[in-house]
Amino acid sequence: MVYTPDVDVSYLKPKLLFGKQVGTYYIDNMMMEEHTRPEITSDPVTTATRDEAYSYQLVFNGQGTFSVETDPASSWLSIDQNGLLSGTPTTVGDVEVTVTFTDGYTIDTQTFTLVVSSPVSVDTPGSASLKLFPNPATEQVFLENLRTGQTVRITDITGKELFKTVATGNLMQVETRQWSNGIYFVILGEHEQVRKLVIR
Amino acid sequence: MNGGFEDGIQNWTIINQSGLASTLTASTDAHTGSGAAQVEVTVGGNLVKINLTSDPIMGVSDTNQYLVRAWMKADGAGKLARFKVLAYNDDESVKKSRSSDDFPLTTDYKEYIWIYNSTSEATKKMEVIIQCEQDLGVYTFDDVSIQKITGIANGDVEIPGLFNWFLTVDNTNGAAATMEEETSSPYEGNGSVKVDVTAVDENPASVDLLNDTKFFVTAGKSYLFTFYAKGAAEDSIISRFSTFDATSTYITAVDDSFELNAD
Numbered sequence: 194m195v196y197t198p199d200v201d202v203s204y205l206k207p208k209l210l211f212g213k214q215v216g217t218y219y220i221d222n223m224m225m226e227e228h229t230r231p232e233i234t235s236d237p238v239t240t241a242t243r244d245e246a247y248s249y250q251l252v253f254n255g256q257g258t259f260s261v262e263t264d265p266a267s268s269w270l271s272i273d274q275n276g277l278l279s280g281t282p283t284t285v286g287d288v289e290v291t292v293t294f295t296d297g298y299t300i301d302t303q304t305f306t307l308v309v310s311s312p313v314s315v316d317t318p319g320s321a322s323l324k325l326f327p328n329p330a331t332e333q334v335f336l337e338n339l340r341t342g343q344t345v346r347i348t349d350i351t352g353k354e355l356f357k358t359v360a361t362g363n364l365m366q367v368e369t370r371q372w373s374n375g376i377y378f379v380i381l382g383e384h385e386q387v388r389k390l391v392i393r
Numbered sequence: 394m395n396g397g398f399e400d401g402i403q404n405w406t407i408i409n410q411s412g413l414a415s416t417l418t419a420s421t422d423a424h425t426g427s428g429a430a431q432v433e434v435t436v437g438g439n440l441v442k443i444n445l446t447s448d449p450i451m452g453v454s455d456t457n458q459y460l461v462r463a464w465m466k467a468d469g470a471g472k473l474a475r476f477k478v479l480a481y482n483d484d485e486s487v488k489k490s491r492s493s494d495d496f497p498l499t500t501d502y503k504e505y506i507w508i509y510n511s512t513s514e515a516t517k518k519m520e521v522i523i524q525c526e527q528d529l530g531v532y533t534f535d536d537v538s539i540q541k542i543t544g545i546a547n548g549d550v551e552i553p554g555l556f557n558w559f560l561t562v563d564n565t566n567g568a569a570a571t572m573e574e575e576t577s578s579p580y581e582g583n584g585s586v587k588v589d590v591t592a593v594d595e596n597p598a599s600v601d602l603l604n605d606t607k608f609f610v611t612a613g614k615s616y617l618f619t620f621y622a623k624g625a626a627e628d629s630i631i632s633r634f635s636t637f638d639a640t641s642t643y644i645t646a647v648d649d650s651f652e653l654n655a656d
Contacts, residue, residue, distance in 0.1 A: 194619075194632060194649045200612040203639040205647075207545060207606065207618065210631040211590050212568055212599035218624040218653070219575060221585035223548035225608050228617035298617060 195228055195298050230301070231255040231294045233276075237305040242312055243285050251276035251303075257296035264289040270307075282309040285378075286351040308350065311378045311387050323381055329391035332370040336379060339363055346380045347390065394447045394521070396463075396537035398428035404448040405430060412436065415443050415525065424464040424502045424535035432534070437527045441477075441492075445525070449481070449518035450539060458607055459509045460546055461521060463537040467498040468530045474498055477522040478509045478539075492524070502535070506556050508546055509539070510607055546606045548620070550574070550584035558586055561601040566594035572602065580621040597631050607637075624653040 198205070207225065211218055235252035251259070253276055261272040267288055269280040278292060288307040293300060321338035328334065336345065339360035347356040347367065355377070356367060369392050377390040395404040398419065407417035414436035420429040432445055461476045476493040493507035511519075521539050525532050547557040553574070560572035568590075575587035590600050610616060622630060634647040 195615055195617055196610075196634060196647060197615045198610040198612055198636065199644075201638050202610055202612070202636045202644060203641075204607040204609045205634040205636045207604050207608065208633040208635060209588075209602045209620075209622075210597040210600065210633055210648075211570065211588055211602065212593050212597040213631070214625075214628045215590050215593055216625045216628050218588045218590070218622060218628070218630065219578065219580075219585050220588070220602065221550055221580035221582075221621045223545050223604060223618075223620035225544045225548075225606075225616055225618050228615045230615050 229255040230299050231257040231296050232301050233303045241282050241309045243282050246281050248279040257294050260293045262291045285309050285311050323386045325388050329393045330369050334367050336365040348378050350376045397426050398430045399426050406446050408444040410442040413442050429535040432532045434529050437529045443525045445523040447521045449520050457511050458542040460540045461507045464502045464504050464535045466502045467532050470499050471497045472528050475524050476507045479520045481518045545604050551582045557605050559603045563599040567592050568594050568599035570600040628653045
């Protein structure tokens with residue numbers, strides 16, 4: 194039992210009450226000591242990039258053991274007993290991360306959304322740089338510097354594909370008015386170029 | 394403080410007052426080691442006036458409890474002795490003087506224990522005093538110690554005789570229980586407290602095991618309370634902190650419940 198006294202408490206006396214059940218009870222090693230509650234004090238690192246190492250060193254008070262759970266379940270993220278949360282994400286999307294720090298008596302948890310994005314600005318040497326405008330966009334976005342025959346895909350942050358076509362010229366207009374506000378990725382070819390698109 | 398008197402009677406002095414007379418000598422009649430202290434009272438008559446006094450113990454902090462212990466005997470059963478502690482202010486004036494109950498001594502060595510509550514502010518030093526009985530005779534002392542209690546006094550039940558443990562049974566509505574020292578299956582060490590509850594009523598507090606420690610706390614800090622217990626499976630007990638303010642006025646009780654098993 195962890196006890197945090199009110200401001201007016203000077204001292205206490207410990208008792209055990211046995212009046213609920215008939216029986217024989219044995220008591221030993223009763224102890225009371227100052228206790229530092231396990232507490233995570235740092236702000237989390239909430240962004241990561243697919244295929245790149247992610248790390249977040251937790252700052253904490255007290256002693257205890259760390260564990261981490263994710264939703265959806267991810268095998269790439271782990272935490273060591275020094276409070277280093279790390280791993281290399283393999284898919285884009287949001288991951289709900291819950292870190293637990295406990296000494297067996299009290300628990301502190303930190304929950305945050307880790308946003309895993311695709312690598313951006315992956316340009317193939319020699320090709321013209323893809324331009325998006327306006328960006329952020331509302332009703333439509335223009336894609337410039339396309340090559341005829343080049344595959345154009347747009348995904349949301351979870352990797353879900355919302356748009357796919359083949360470029361027929363240098364410039365393309367994409368209607369975005371039906372899309373939810375958020376972050377999207379415009380991908381040319383097989384990740385020859387990737388640009389982040391913001392819809393507001 | 395040379396509580397074992399292995400350096401003779403160094404650090405200890407005898408103080409006779411009000412016409413009483415006694416002598417302090419080093420003795421080899423030791424409980425442990427090879428030294429002890431012997432006081433022979435040649436003019437008696439006042440319990441509180443013959444003091445075997447240690448040199449001051451420095452660096453004493455306030456608001457703490459101290460366990461005062463000594464092995465003592467007398468040349469006649471029933472002769473009395475007691476502990477006294479003087480706490481001093483920074484200006485060397487006595488801040489507080491407290492005494493234990495009288496201990497009727499036996500003719501064989503026996504350990505006597507007392508908890509001294511230090512609640513004085515700015516206590517600079519303490520002196521431990523053993524006060525001999527008014528009767529004439531010879532008193533022998535060994536292994537005198539004073540130790541700050543950092544947790545719960547005798548929480549490990551290693552001091553024989555269930556020192557500092559008290560069982561209160563409110564039998565108004567039929568509750569019945571006994572307490573005894575159990576040495577056959579302690580969790581650790583040599584002793585544990587065995588509470589045998591033979592009848593209960595609707596009130597959990599009708600059988601109440603108290604460890605009479607004053608555990609001083611500081612607002613803003615947290616404290617971990619632990620104990621080892623066993624009983625029949627699915628039995629449960631309630632831990633209760635009775636809390637008090639700086640004037641020893643009861644504030645409230647803080648309860649928690651624990652399920653037991655047979656281990």
